[in-house]
Amino acid sequence: MTLVRGDVAPATDVTTPDPGRAPGSHRSRPGFGRFAGYLLVMPALGILTLFFYVPAAFLFVMSFYHWNLFGGSAFAGLANFDVLFHQPLYFKSLLETAYFVGVMVPVDALMGLALAMLLREGFRRSRAGGLGRALVFLPHVTPVVATSVIWAWVFNPRYGLANYLLHLVGAPQPGWLDSATWALPSVMIYSIWHSVGYYAVFFLAGLAMVPDTVVEAARVDGASSWQTFRRVVAPLLSPTTFMVLILGTVNSMQTFSQVYTLTGGPHGGAGGPAFSTSTDALLIYNTAFIYQHLSLAAAMSLVLFVILITITAIQKRLSRRWVFYGGTER
Amino acid sequence: MRSHWRSALTIVVGVVFVWPLWMDLVIALGKKGDAYQLPPPWLPGWHTSSFLKVLLHTHWLNYVANSVLITGATILLVLLTSILSGYALSQMRFRGREGIFLVTIAVMMLPQQALIIPQFVLMKDLHLLNTFTGLILPFAASSSGVFLFRQAFLQLPDAYRDVARLEGASLGQYLRRVAVPLAKPAMVVTILLTFISSWNMFQWPLIMADTRRVQPIELALSHYMQQFQSSWRELTSATVLALLPVVIVFAFTQRHIVKAVIGGDRGIVE
Numbered sequence: 001m002t003l004v005r006g007d008v009a010p011a012t013d014v015t016t017p018d019p020g021r022a023p024g025s026h027r028s029r030p031g032f033g034r035f036a037g038y039l040l041v042m043p044a045l046g047i048l049t050l051f052f053y054v055p056a057a058f059l060f061v062m063s064f065y066h067w068n069l070f071g072g073s074a075f076a077g078l079a080n081f082d083v084l085f086h087q088p089l090y091f092k093s094l095l096e097t098a099y100f101v102g103v104m105v106p107v108d109a110l111m112g113l114a115l116a117m118l119l120r121e122g123f124r125r126s127r128a129g130g131l132g133r134a135l136v137f138l139p140h141v142t143p144v145v146a147t148s149v150i151w152a153w154v155f156n157p158r159y160g161l162a163n164y165l166l167h168l169v170g171a172p173q174p175g176w177l178d179s180a181t182w183a184l185p186s187v188m189i190y191s192i193w194h195s196v197g198y199y200a201v202f203f204l205a206g207l208a209m210v211p212d213t214v215v216e217a218a219r220v221d222g223a224s225s226w227q228t229f230r231r232v233v234a235p236l237l238s239p240t241t242f243m244v245l246i247l248g249t250v251n252s253m254q255t256f257s258q259v260y261t262l263t264g265g266p267h268g269g270a271g272g273p274a275f276s277t278s279t280d281a282l283l284i285y286n287t288a289f290i291y292q293h294l295s296l297a298a299a300m301s302l303v304l305f306v307i308l309i310t311i312t313a314i315q316k317r318l319s320r321r322w323v324f325y326g327g328t329e330r
Numbered sequence: 331m332r333s334h335w336r337s338a339l340t341i342v343v344g345v346v347f348v349w350p351l352w353m354d355l356v357i358a359l360g361k362k363g364d365a366y367q368l369p370p371p372w373l374p375g376w377h378t379s380s381f382l383k384v385l386l387h388t389h390w391l392n393y394v395a396n397s398v399l400i401t402g403a404t405i406l407l408v409l410l411t412s413i414l415s416g417y418a419l420s421q422m423r424f425r426g427r428e429g430i431f432l433v434t435i436a437v438m439m440l441p442q443q444a445l446i447i448p449q450f451v452l453m454k455d456l457h458l459l460n461t462f463t464g465l466i467l468p469f470a471a472s473s474s475g476v477f478l479f480r481q482a483f484l485q486l487p488d489a490y491r492d493v494a495r496l497e498g499a500s501l502g503q504y505l506r507r508v509a510v511p512l513a514k515p516a517m518v519v520t521i522l523l524t525f526i527s528s529w530n531m532f533q534w535p536l537i538m539a540d541t542r543r544v545q546p547i548e549l550a551l552s553h554y555m556q557q558f559q560s561s562w563r564e565l566t567s568a569t570v571l572a573l574l575p576v577v578i579v580f581a582f583t584q585r586h587i588v589k590a591v592i593g594g595d596r597g598i599v600e
Binding site for chain 2: 035036037038039040041043044045046047048049050051052053054055056058059062067069115118119131132133134135136137138139140141142143144145146147148149150151152153154158159161164193197198201202205250253254256257260261264280281284285288289294297298301302304305308309312
């Protein structure tokens with residue numbers, strides 16, 4: 001399989017501007033003066049700074065204070081973290097988040113890849129692939145609360161579609177959202193429905209960059225289809241796989257809306273029966289707005305912030321070692 | 331032969347994915363009690379009574395109007411801020427330009443869930459809770475919008491600008507007549523991305539708005555769902571109001587949307 005290396009076009013990089021062009025050299029226009037550039041970037045930069053960077057900096061301050069919305073906040077040192085790390089519910093929420101992420105990321109990646117391989121063939125030869133891609137992607141752009149409503153009906157233990165289908169095949173029928181064991185898996189099923197088409201399209205783009213000639217050459221050399229996949233397609237797909245794993249982890253760690261909607265209200269309070277769906281994002285919300293403890297919620301947010309930044313950094317570092325970027329070292 | 335089987339399987343998979351959305355319509359337009367039947371009906375009955383009730387006799391239209399206002403205003407403002415910033419960052423020379431570009435783009439990497447608590451305190455201090463401004467202004471600038479317009483303006487030939495300068499056109503005229511019309515693809519993508527994220531917004535209004543006057547439909551649906559979960563027909567009829575604009579826009583622009591969503595997020599990681 002050594003023929004693969006060298007003659008493969010590098011993955012197109014959508015972020016790099018055309019290197020042949022020097023950046024523009026527009027000098028200031030009449031009426032705008034020397035500061036025209038600053039003036040034009042100001043609205044976007046100002047809004048993003050005020051509503052995103054300022055809160056990010058403020059998060060560090062808040063976490064070390066006893067924060068009171070109505071004045072009289074006092075420096076607390078590490079007290080918030082001390083309270084936090086003695087909370088069994090906090091550790092439970094971290095475990096549930098790990099469970100959620102640990103299922104979502106591999107399932108999204110594997111199902112996304114399988115869907116992409118199915119859609120790719122149809123995509124080339126008929127209109128079915130294009131239609132299939134649209135139908136699989138559609139759930140990803142639907143509003144979460146609106147579609148959670150219908151999934152709450154699907155998961156209803158008495159008259160829902162899920163248990164009806166299980167009944168038809170004679171399988172045991174769980175209580176889904178009403179059950180402490182099944183509430184979080186129910187949210188996972190919904191979340192996979194909502195997100196897998198998104199990851200499938202990433203893999204479709206990745207597969208499109210695997211040249212046919214390379215696959216044909218492997219076949220001619222007598223490789224089985226599994227060998228072709230394992231030794232030729234998978235390595236060429238690794239930048240895509242890597243990207244899907246990063247995005248999957250970062251996205252699923254922050255899942256909030258469907259957890260809140262599906263396991264709130266009549267399902268035993270937001271957080272599921274026996275706190276079985278109190279994932280990190282949900283516990284942060286509950287701590288701040290139900291238990292009214294903003295500083296503790298800020299401390300939890302800071303931990304989440306650090307975890308997510310660290311994951312991104314580690315994955316970026318690892319990627320250099322095992323991701324194959326089409327022949328060129330990056 | 332094989333390709334026929336594959337096409338058939340593709341369609342089956344596609345149908346499985348849209349099935350829940352179809353069932354939403356079936357229950358919304360079904361008879362009373364259809365939601366409780368096993369097996370459930372597979373075709374809508376075109377009983378429009380609960381749908382009309384939602385449209386005419388409740389507050390749902392008010393929430394839809396709020397969503398339309400929030401989404402429309404956000405799209406207009408995002409276009410404005412992205413065009414100005416994208417133009418300056420690609421066509422003008424000033425100190426710190428590359429730094430400003432990086433700062434603008436890096437917002438995409440901030441984990442949103444970790445910021446919601448300090449954002450709430452900020453919004454409260456700015457007296458923006460329960461206002462339309464508080465639901466629009468924080469999203470009136472977009473990293474990906476700036477990025478897309480900067481990319482588009484980088485492709486503009488210098489000659490166009492020089493001609494405009496010789497003709498004595500002002501910067502505003504040049505942008506309006508020449509630069510922006512030529513950046514139409516960036517505009518389409520920015521509009522679609524902003525439409526989806528703004529129309530689907532839920533957690534932000536959940537935290538920042540608790541009066542009916544400003545709530546978007548997603549938030550209203552969540553409250554309604556938690557209080558009256560058993561009135562499925564009315565509930566699903568209301569979800570149709572939230573879903574329909576997205577599904578219709580998607581049906582006509584799905585190629586652009588798929589590319590836009592993937593392209594934007596790929597930019598973050600690379």
